[in-house]
Amino acid sequence: MPLSKQELKEIETTLVKLLREEIGPIVKTHTGTNFSSYDDKANEVDLVTVVDKQVEAIIKKELNAKYPNFKFIGEESYVVGETKITADPTFIVDPIDGTTNFIHGYPYSCTSLGLAENGKPVVGAVYNPHLDQLFHGSKGNGAYLNEKKIDVKKRPLTLQKSVVGLEGGAERTEGPDGNFDKKMATYKNLLSDKGGYVHGFRSVGSAAMNMCYVAAGMLDSYWEGGCWAWDVCAGWCILEEAGGRMVGGNKDEWQIPVDRRCYFAIRGGCGEEEQTAYVKSFWSQVEG
Ligand code: IPD
Numbered sequence: 001m002p003l004s005k006q007e008l009k010e011i012e013t014t015l016v017k018l019l020r021e022e023i024g025p026i027v028k029t030h031t032g033t034n035f036s037s038y039d040d041k042a043n044e045v046d047l048v049t050v051v052d053k054q055v056e057a058i059i060k061k062e063l064n065a066k067y068p069n070f071k072f073i074g075e076e077s078y079v080v081g082e083t084k085i086t087a088d089p090t091f092i093v094d095p096i097d098g099t100t101n102f103i104h105g106y107p108y109s110c111t112s113l114g115l116a117e118n119g120k121p122v123v124g125a126v127y128n129p130h131l132d133q134l135f136h137g138s139k140g141n142g143a144y145l146n147e148k149k150i151d152v153k154k155r156p157l158t159l160q161k162s163v164v165g166l167e168g169g170a171e172r173t174e175g176p177d178g179n180f181d182k183k184m185a186t187y188k189n190l191l192s193d194k195g196g197y198v199h200g201f202r203s204v205g206s207a208a209m210n211m212c213y214v215a216a217g218m219l220d221s222y223w224e225g226g227c228w229a230w231d232v233c234a235g236w237c238i239l240e241e242a243g244g245r246m247v248g249g250n251k252d253e254w255q256i257p258v259d260r261r262c263y264f265a266i267r268g269g270c271g272e273e274e275q276t277a278y279v280k281s282f283w284s285q286v287e288g
Helices: 005-030 050-066 099-104 180-191 207-215 229-241 272-283
Strands: 071-074 090-097 110-117 120-128 133-138 143-145 163-166 200-202 221-225 245-247 262-266
Touching: 005 050, 005 110, 005 120, 005 133, 050 071, 050 090, 050 099, 050 110, 071 229, 090 099, 090 207, 090 229, 110 207, 110 229, 120 207, 120 229, 133 207, 133 229, 143 229, 163 180, 163 207, 180 200, 207 221, 207 229, 207 262, 221 272, 229 245, 229 262, 262 272
Parallel strands: 071 090, 163 200, 163 221
Antiparallel strands: 090 110, 110 120, 120 133, 133 143, 221 262, 245 262
16 A cells, blocks of 8 residues: 555655754754865765765664664665665655855755655655755645645746756766766756757756756756656655646656766746646757
């Protein structure tokens, strides 16, 4: 039996409480601290600090105690080749999303707590304690920013008039071996007066924040190739509950790892037809 709407709401409330009372203050206190050492993961721009690991351990302990039958996947403890998203209720967690921001004291790092069931995101809570922005939602129960329902007022959506979230990500290898050149060419296409000529693009440095900003209508879309399940699980649920859509790339294949994880989030507040037309014009600017 899948979790009921009420059970999902209770889990959402638990996650919100955990973030506001326990995790947020830790992240806020340690941001911009002079970390004498931090590890590089995949390469020199894929960073992790001791706080990422400590925060994940606290979250795991708390959630395991309260939901002993649920599985847990975390960015800092997943095991290559072993960790898999199954149909079981599974917390999918990024203890600090925007670790680079966290290290540099740029106030856009957050904790992203998602729950997936049957391989789909069903609960999400994302907290940026620096700006006190807590986005949350669960399947069938709507999406909220702090305690206010996210309400993207009816507003037309066109590529030209949009502000798009884009990220450099950690994949920076130039040349035919990577997607870096294609990604940069796409940014140029979107910005230029010969291409999409969008109002602008923003790079806040956190996938979860980007997705929540799309959910709240602050961004019109967010496109990134290279995210992991923990970057997007919570934001995905919040986005859909706010009337937004996730399309493209590996929409139905966010297993860990996949080769080309590509996420494209589009806001609500407009008709489905407009969303579809937006995807088409956006895609006409994407290289490769
Ligand atoms: C990263 C951030 C970044 C995005 C990367 C993510 P992390 O997560 O969300 O904005 O470009 O794709 O992996 O490493 O800070 O948790």
